[in-house]
Amino acid sequence: MARPRIVIVGAGFAGFAVARKLAKLSHGSAEIVLVNPTDYFLYLPLLPEVATGLLEPRRVTVSLAEALPGVRVVLGEAEGFDLAGRTVRYVDPEGGSGKIGYHRLVIAVGSVNKLLPVPGVAQFAHGFRNISEALYLRDHITRQIEMAVEAPDDAERQARCTFVVVGAGYTGTEVAAQGVRYTEDLVRARPELRDRPRWLLVDTADRVLPSLDRRLADAADAVLRERGVEIRTATSVQEASAAGVRLSTGEHVPTRSLIWCVGVRPDPLVDRLGLPTREGRLVVDEFLAVPGYPDVYAIGDAAAVPDLTMPGQITGMTAQHAVRHGHTAALNIAASYGRGRRRAYRHHDLGFVVDLGGLDAAANPLGVAVKGFPAKVVTRGYHLLSMPGNRVRVAGDWLLDSLVGRHGVQLGLVRGTAVPLESESPRT
Numbered sequence: 001m002a003r004p005r006i007v008i009v010g011a012g013f014a015g016f017a018v019a020r021k022l023a024k025l026s027h028g029s030a031e032i033v034l035v036n037p038t039d040y041f042l043y044l045p046l047l048p049e050v051a052t053g054l055l056e057p058r059r060v061t062v063s064l065a066e067a068l069p070g071v072r073v074v075l076g077e078a079e080g081f082d083l084a085g086r087t088v089r090y091v092d093p094e095g096g097s098g099k100i101g102y103h104r105l106v107i108a109v110g111s112v113n114k115l116l117p118v119p120g121v122a123q124f125a126h127g128f129r130n131i132s133e134a135l136y137l138r139d140h141i142t143r144q145i146e147m148a149v150e151a152p153d154d155a156e157r158q159a160r161c162t163f164v165v166v167g168a169g170y171t172g173t174e175v176a177a178q179g180v181r182y183t184e185d186l187v188r189a190r191p192e193l194r195d196r197p198r199w200l201l202v203d204t205a206d207r208v209l210p211s212l213d214r215r216l217a218d219a220a221d222a223v224l225r226e227r228g229v230e231i232r233t234a235t236s237v238q239e240a241s242a243a244g245v246r247l248s249t250g251e252h253v254p255t256r257s258l259i260w261c262v263g264v265r266p267d268p269l270v271d272r273l274g275l276p277t278r279e280g281r282l283v284v285d286e287f288l289a290v291p292g293y294p295d296v297y298a299i300g301d302a303a304a305v306p307d308l309t310m311p312g313q314i315t316g317m318t319a320q321h322a323v324r325h326g327h328t329a330a331l332n333i334a335a336s337y338g339r340g341r342r343r344a345y346r347h348h349d350l351g352f353v354v355d356l357g358g359l360d361a362a363a364n365p366l367g368v369a370v371k372g373f374p375a376k377v378v379t380r381g382y383h384l385l386s387m388p389g390n391r392v393r394v395a396g397d398w399l400l401d402s403l404v405g406r407h408g409v410q411l412g413l414v415r416g417t418a419v420p421l422e423s424e425s426p427r428t
């Protein structure tokens with residue numbers, strides 16, 4: 001038989017990890033093909049720092065060609081699978097279509113913004129899932145402060161200086177905590193603007209970071225309040241319009257900025273497979289294989305992986321799980337060719353880090369809660385260790401930020417119409 005071909009669809013945390021591990025395990029005895037719409041791996045946890053002007057966008061990317069020697073990268077977006085015929089159909093970035101056959105397939109297409117059926121949200125809210133959206137938000141936030149200076153009346157000036165973040169998970173909490181610092185820097189450079197930026201963080205839960213350790217939530221809550229962020233728990237958005245948002249409390253908040261961080265849902269491609277799903281994620285067994293298709297694996301946010309440490313539950317949508325799914329899938333694929341033995345996926349949570357900007361963070365490495373500067377050291381160290389490349393440039397930007405501050409200008413590269421919230425694409 002010719003070299004077996006292993007096709008991995010999606011080069012996020014899970015896809016990148018499985019490709020890297022397989023390249024090491026196979027020593028060239030298998031052809032490893034990675035299909036992804038971009039030529040980079042995106043380190044999502046640092047995206048809030050791109051949107052708030054701290055990191056340049058390329059910093060949070062890692063070149064697939066440089067980081068994955070021996071892996072063939074096919075630029076394309078899979079649009080369908082023929083599981084019986086063992087082929088993947090894809091569309092390349094210039095609209096051409098292609099087909100690739102496989103002996104083993106790994107589906108690692110991740111997730112997209114979650115929409116809720118709230119009037120006006122699809123039109124007026126902006127999500128936070130890829131470089132384009134982060135760049136758009138950075139420009140948009142900057143522009144609001146710049147245009148507030150010349151606003152013809154108080155009402156418009158105040159609306160432009162008001163930012164509403166919906167969803168107080170780790171993304172929304174980081175965006176609000178870091179966003180308020182960014183806008184304060186912008187205002188400081190414009191002394192004629194007397195308004196202090198107003199940031200609201202809205203969530204239906206009864207606390208920020210509802211899915212994380214209470215101690216992390218309390219630490220983040222204290223920092224947010226100290227910075228003046230208005231935390232609206234047990235509250236939802238009922239309607240969005242060009243003039244502002246109406247909250248479930250009846251309050252109308254005039255704003256031009258509705259930042260949507262309510263979470264993610266699995267990539268719609270999973271649904272189109274027509275296979276069993278749980279919470280929208282593709283059902284797999286504890287070996288990460290799709291039942292009935294032993295040559296097909298699914299991992300990361302796209303897969304409903306049984307959590308053997310919490311029977312009956314599935315693993316969370318986190319980078320930590322996605323990377324470890326990738327390692328296990330690689331070992332099980334190698335085992336399917338007689339190298340080593342296959343193993344069930346089992347992983348105990350190692351803790352979480354939340355960067356709140358400035359010298360503040362909250363973290364619970366190995367269950368030990370830390371906050372303030374020690375948490376900041378843990379958080380930044382964790383990110384530098386977890387990034388598969390570009391570490392020196394990231395550390396360089398952090399150092400520059402502490403020495404000379406942020407560079408608050410718009411680049412104007414992404415228009416609002418290019419990043420609609422209802423877009424299914426997490427791609428660029």
Ligand SMILES: Cc1cc2nc3c(=O)[nH]c(=O)nc-3n(C[C@H](O)[C@H](O)[C@H](O)COP(=O)(O)OP(=O)(O)OC[C@H]3O[C@@H](n4cnc5c(N)ncnc54)[C@H](O)[C@@H]3O)c2cc1C
Nearest residue numbers: 010012013014044045077078109110300301317318319322
């Ligand atoms: C802003 C933000 C911050 C986060 N912060 C943290 C954090 O601090 N800690 C943490 O643990 N988790 C965090 N997460 C969650 C974490 O990033 C995800 O759980 C993780 O990215 C899941 O990995 P994945 O490989 O399944 O998906 P992704 O990393 O999303 O990768 C999916 C890949 O598949 C590609 N793809 C999608 N569709 C197709 C297709 N049709 N064909 C080919 N390729 C396709 C995408 O372009 C992408 O490259 C954060 C998420 C976001 C959005």
